[in-house]
Amino acid sequence: MQYRLLKPELGHRLQSVNSTNEWIRNPEVPFGSWVIAEEQTAGKGRGQNIWQSLGEEPLIFSGKIRLSAAEISLPLLSIFISSALLKTILHFFPEREEDTTIKWPNDIYKNEKKVAGILVQSEFINGVYDVVIGIGLNFFGQSVPEDLKEKATFLCDSQIGEGDLERFVNHLVIGINQAVITLLDQSQVLKDLVWIEDHSLLKNKVIETEWDERIVRGRVLGIDEFGFLLIMTETGQKIELMDTSPKFRMI
Template sequence: MQFHLLKLELGHRIPSVNSTNDWIRNPELPFGSWVIAEEQTQGKGRGLNAWQSLGEDPLIFSSKIRISAAEISLPLLSIFISSALLKTIFLFFPEREADTTIKWPNDIYKNDKKIAGVLVQSEFINGVYDVVIGIGLNFFGQIVPDNLKDKATFLCETSLGEGELERFVNQLVLEINQAIITLLDPSQVLKDLVWIEAHSLLTNKVIETEWDERIVRGRVLGIDELGFLLIMTENGQKIELMDTSPKFRII
């Protein structure tokens, strides 16, 4: 089995970059490297979407790891990285346990608004996945653009203290490594899935989405051992979603 987890000593901090996900792909940077940037001008989201960092205290983070393709489900990896981020949030801001959740497959929400997104990009080479993990988190700010006011908010009500961002990132690196180690042990995966479902925005929610070239509506049952979202439709059919569609919405 081949894998390279993140190393605290391989961290970088840069003032400005187009995209941290592109920056970390530099072949001169070994696997296990990670970076945080103070500013990002062309942040990447899922598909053709862009990630827009908000406020005075954003976290703009990317890292790269190498893992055995035979050991990991990529949809499950995405949700477990999201759980690593949420666990880090709870450790530093325990008051957020009351209102902050994971929105499958890879976002963090405070109440009904997005505060963070996770982007996992992978390349399959000779039996291994080369994986880039991008994380954007809006810690604190005073202004949300008009076009995002109904969709986005900030984690905190006050700005970060001296050195708090660095301590947060160091813990996040450890939590990401622990999430990957857990994924390599099937006996631990279901235990963590129970924790994720207990902190899931969608559990027991009714959603509408496009599936099999038609619109379906149903209740969310949970997340299976591959990271798929389980839905019971209005017609009593149990379906699995690998990803959200543009028409995915909570009813």
Template sequence: MEYRLLKSELGHRLATVTSTNEWIRDVSIPFGSWVIADEQTAGKGRGQNVWQSLGEDPLIFSGKIRISAAEISLPLLSIFVSSAVLKSIFHFFPEREVDTTVKWPNDIYRGDKKVGGILVQSEFTNGVFDVVVGIGLNFFGSNIPDPLKDKATFLCEKPLEEGILERFANQLIVDLNQSVISLLDQGQVLKDLVWIEDHSLLKHKVIETEWESRMVRGRVLGIDELGFLLIMTETGEKIELMDTSPKFRII
């Protein structure tokens, strides 16, 4: 099976776009391509949500890859993409290691506020997944809209130096490709899951969520080899969550 990972030479820079994910899904854009945009007018979030870029220094990124469906768990791919983003952040901003984490399955948090989101969209055809990875990061800004002040913040305390955004995108390509390669080695998957759990916002947290049409509360045990979140409920029941529900919350 031929994998089509991201290639540094297939990058694009756009001044404005409705959605980088929609732009790169065009059939004329080859696999391995990636794009960053200065402005996005209709960014996509999970479900019916939208992604709102904040501040003067946002990263608006999408990449397009092709992988074998037989060897990849999409929930695991999502959390590995999130970990790739976190590793890129630590590479450029090592001071963020003390307060920046992955919130399963695909958000980046600084403290208890969101600084980044990941949207993985896939189409299955003839045994392969055609995957678009959308990433939004709010690096720096001078203002957060009032409705988001309790939910969102910025990754950095000061504006980015010239050229950092482009260098960050190139490092991100390296880390994203490595995250996919790691998924092909079960031993590496287990090692990376340990790293992810060590940098997880939900580590040892008690959460409440809707599961099988009922509300459950329990302590987070970790993430399994398929990318599911493992919970031990108050009644001693062990459950696996494939995704968060709208009622998911940390207690």
């Protein structure tokens, strides 16, 4: 099939929108399109959550692509999009190498606080995935709301320069496309998984989560070729997690 990846020339910029993900899902917006917005009033998070952009300089981004369902694992796509975002961050802000990581399955953390979230929504139609990729990144701000101070922070310690947002987004668009292309080559997938695990917040961590209707605790072993998190429980059982539960936490 013909893949529809993001096209640099199909970018849009909006001053305000309810949700960039909902805006780009419009059937009149062609595949390959992407959009950034200065303001988002009803940002989408995972499940029933909302995404709250923080600070004076957030990145609010969505893109729309089409992929072959037979060749792509959606959990793996999600973690590879996270890796594309982190690689873009490290390209522009190499000083973040020491403190900024991927939190499986689809967040970016600075130290142990969230700076970016990714929401991948898909529809399965006639053997293909129609995929919308939403990304929110908090570049810089003066303060974090009181109820989020223990959970969220900003990527940068000072304001980004004029034109830096546009350059960042253009690089990210290329990175997302490269992530998808990588997923089609199994040898490259394994190579990139090594990079992702080296930049994982959960590397060698002990976590607790709900699994098979019970609470389990175990040490993180890594991420498998399908994007599942592998853990070894206290009882020596090896299990695969497809997603986090509301009770997921690091010990």
